Amino acid sequence: MDLSFIGTMFLRILGGLPLTLNLWGLSLLGGAILALGLNLLRTTRVGDKVASAYVFVFRGTPLLIQIFMIYFGLAGFGFIRHSVLWPFLREPYWCGLLALVLNDAAYTSEILRGGLRAVPRGAVEAGRVSGMSRFTILRRITLPLAIRQALPAYSSEVISMLKATALVSTITLMDMTGIARAAISETWRAVEILLSAAAIYLALSLIVTQLSVWIERRLSPWQFQRTNR
Amino acid sequence: MTDTSKTVLSIAGLRKSFGANEVLRGIDLAASDGDVISMIGASGSGKSTLLRCIPMLEIPDAGTVGVGEDRVSPRGGRLTRAEEATVRRMRCQLGFVFQNFNLWPHRTVLENVIEAPLFVQGRARSEAVDEAMALLDKVGLAAKRDAYPAHLSGGQQQRVAIARALAQHPRAILFDEPTSALDPELVGEVLKVIRSLAEEGRTMLIVTHEMGFAREVSSRVVFLHQGHIEEDGTPAEVFGAPKSERARAFLASHFDRNRQG
Numbered sequence: 117m118d119l120s121f122i123g124t125m126f127l128r129i130l131g132g133l134p135l136t137l138n139l140w141g142l143s144l145l146g147g148a149i150l151a152l153g154l155n156l157l158r159t160t161r162v163g164d165k166v167a168s169a170y171v172f173v174f175r176g177t178p179l180l181i182q183i184f185m186i187y188f189g190l191a192g193f194g195f196i197r198h199s200v201l202w203p204f205l206r207e208p209y210w211c212g213l214l215a216l217v218l219n220d221a222a223y224t225s226e227i228l229r230g231g232l233r234a235v236p237r238g239a240v241e242a243g244r245v246s247g248m249s250r251f252t253i254l255r256r257i258t259l260p261l262a263i264r265q266a267l268p269a270y271s272s273e274v275i276s277m278l279k280a281t282a283l284v285s286t287i288t289l290m291d292m293t294g295i296a297r298a299a300i301s302e303t304w305r306a307v308e309i310l311l312s313a314a315a316i317y318l319a320l321s322l323i324v325t326q327l328s329v330w331i332e333r334r335l336s337p338w339q340f341q342r343t344n345r
Numbered sequence: 346m347t348d349t350s351k352t353v354l355s356i357a358g359l360r361k362s363f364g365a366n367e368v369l370r371g372i373d374l375a376a377s378d379g380d381v382i383s384m385i386g387a388s389g390s391g392k393s394t395l396l397r398c399i400p401m402l403e404i405p406d407a408g409t410v411g412v413g414e415d416r417v418s419p420r421g422g423r424l425t426r427a428e429e430a431t432v433r434r435m436r437c438q439l440g441f442v443f444q445n446f447n448l449w450p451h452r453t454v455l456e457n458v459i460e461a462p463l464f465v466q467g468r469a470r471s472e473a474v475d476e477a478m479a480l481l482d483k484v485g486l487a488a489k490r491d492a493y494p495a496h497l498s499g500g501q502q503q504r505v506a507i508a509r510a511l512a513q514h515p516r517a518i519l520f521d522e523p524t525s526a527l528d529p530e531l532v533g534e535v536l537k538v539i540r541s542l543a544e545e546g547r548t549m550l551i552v553t554h555e556m557g558f559a560r561e562v563s564s565r566v567v568f569l570h571q572g573h574i575e576e577d578g579t580p581a582e583v584f585g586a587p588k589s590e591r592a593r594a595f596l597a598s599h600f601d602r603n604r605q606g
Contacts, residue, residue, distance in 0.1 A: 238447035242447040242448070242509075245436050247466075248461070248464065252465070256460065256464055338494075338496060
């Protein structure tokens with residue numbers, strides 16, 4: 117192996133890191149907000165059906181197809197081409213981000229739903245008898261407990277989303293994978309290039325794993341400390 | 346009988362069914378300032394449901410519940426928006442102590458006690474902390490202020506729950522079998538705290554199976570049977586000379602069991 121070639125490629129691929137981080141961060145942010153909305157929707161009977169159908173569709177189809185449907189498919193509808201959203205929806209960046217957000221929301225809403233179901237009923241009742249409003253109960257009791265419960269599963273989702281961003285390279289975006297693909301087609305030295313890209317993804321995953329352990333310890337110290345009664 | 350001008354808590358015509366099971370069949374009860382009322386009865390007699398109907402943890406099918414100046418008469422098992430606001434005002438005037446403590450597991454002892462003062466009553470943090478520490482001192486747990494509930498014994502958790510209830514400045518405190526989930530050796534420390542509250546003249550409603558305790562601290566004892574109040578009198582009246590056959594049978598079996606146990 118040619119170390120200086122790997123070094124050059126590594127630096128070149130790092131040029132795609134800002135776009136990868138951008139798509140990763142924003143899709144997680146958008147997905148989390150939408151996931152919270154989906155769970156609030158579940159408090160009504162019709163809303164529950166809508167949320168279930170949404171999750172079914174976006175979890176049951178490949179992300180790659182979702183990306184293609186939004187990027188290639190939406191342009192087929194005249195009303196979308198004439199809508200105010202067209203300047204966004206004709207850009208591969210916005211199509212890719214939209215697909216990632218919608219996909220992440222489906223998974224995250226299920227993770228959050230599991231967390232919400234695990235909140236002890238008594239903790240909520242204690243909030244109600246203390247005179248808390250529904251919103252205060254959600255903010256001070258239900259969500260904090262649900263998030264603590266959901267954290268381990270959510271950290272997997274965060275890593276999944278990091279890897280999912282690689283798919284936007286199929287719609288011309290030059291994220292880390294996009295740059296790697298371009299470099300391969302120029303040099304035909306796939307192994308060195310792919311290893312360089314994989315190493316960067318691996319390093320980012322490691323950061324997420326460590327961060328999630330740290331957050332877990334900070335948020336739920338009683339699960340990690342031992343004290344005498 | 347009771348001085349209505351000082352009525353803290355009033356219940357009238359309360360009914361509640363779960364499916365086909367009618368748990369409360371028309372309950373009338375009023376508590377005046379300083380009353381300590383014990384509610385006794387076999388399991389399934391409706392005493393816990395009655396207690397949970399007061400802050401509307403269970404919404405009654407019929408009847409009226411009043412706390413202080415506020416009262417609601419919900420219909421159809423739901424609260425309207427206006428009723429919900431009234432209920433929240435009523436809850437702010439009550440303290441509720443659960444059988445299973447129900448402390449918030451993600452908050453320390455101190456944080457549990459200052460939660461409602463800060464986030465419901467909007468009091469200043471330093472003031473809330475000072476008062477919480479005084480309350481924790483009173484229940485003997487000031488040293489545990491930074492511990493999490495998971496690291497406390499059941500008796501300690503229940504004492505924190507009592508401090509949390511007191512921090513709301515309640516006009517009345519409701520206890521739902523406060524010692525039933527405790528190991529026998531931990532019952533005493535919780536009863537001691539409740540007894541000290543009775544001595545301070547606090548208004549309390551206590552659902553309990555501890556007959557000796559009920560006899561000792563109560564100003565009034567209510568015996569429930571199948572959703573009715575069958576006996577309502579002083580401890581001497583109810584324990585000494587119960588009028589109904591069912592109360593006699595219940596008390597006989599209970600004191601028998603205590604003697605054997």
